[in-house]
Amino acid sequence: MDAHIISCFGDPALDAAKEVATKPVIGIAGAAFQLASIVAHKFGVVTTMTRTLPASEHLLRRYGYHHLCSGVRATDIAVLDLETIDKQTYEQLKQECQLAISQDGAEAIVLGCAGMSDLAQELSNALKIPVIDGVSAAVKLAESLNQLGLTTSKVGQYAPPLAKQFHGQYQHWSQ
Numbered sequence: 664m665d666a667h668i669i670s671c672f673g674d675p676a677l678d679a680a681k682e683v684a685t686k687p688v689i690g691i692a693g694a695a696f697q698l699a700s701i702v703a704h705k706f707g708v709v710t711t712m713t714r715t716l717p718a719s720e721h722l723l724r725r726y727g728y729h730h731l732c733s734g735v736r737a738t739d740i741a742v743l744d745l746e747t748i749d750k751q752t753y754e755q756l757k758q759e760c761q762l763a764i765s766q767d768g769a770e771a772i773v774l775g776c777a778g779m780s781d782l783a784q785e786l787s788n789a790l791k792i793p794v795i796d797g798v799s800a801a802v803k804l805a806e807s808l809n810q811l812g813l814t815t816s817k818v819g820q821y822a823p824p825l826a827k828q829f830h831g832q833y834q835h836w837s838q
Contacts (some may be wrong), residue, residue: 672776695796706772710737740755774795
């Protein structure tokens with residue numbers, strides 16, 4: 664294995680994974696923001712449920728892309744509903760993307776869920792702007808890191824965790 668990809672737009676457990684992995688670990692949100700910042704001056708994020716908006720906004724601030732994001736929009740399409748995309752679901756997603764362009768000034772769209780990945784090219788063709796799928800972005804970044812011989816620094820924040828001494832019923836886990 665050459666890299667690890669966290670294929671959920673919330674990039675859950677990314678820091679912990681970077682501490683223990685010996686190969687690069689890439690989250691799809693961070694990868695998508697990175698590529699969007701290269702292909703557009705301002706990008707919008709279109710995600711699933713309204714309740715995920717704060718998480719996306721947090722990641723934009725954490726990764727330093729908040730000033731490049733024109734807005735974050737929710738489709739209120741449940742993640743599991745993305746397993747089989749019907750015409751209505753596609754049109755709902757496309758409509759939010761169009762609003763991100765016309766109302767928010769987005770010049771590119773980041774799809775805010777791995778379940779939307781298969782729609783990136785079709786949406787890009789329909790909208791006439793780049794539409795970034797974080798899964799593909801993460802895979803290509805992982806390939807590039809591998810080819811360049813780069814991995815996560817193990818000095819500082821992502822240094823391996825120190826051994827811990829357990830007591831009581833968990834003592835057998837001590838190293």
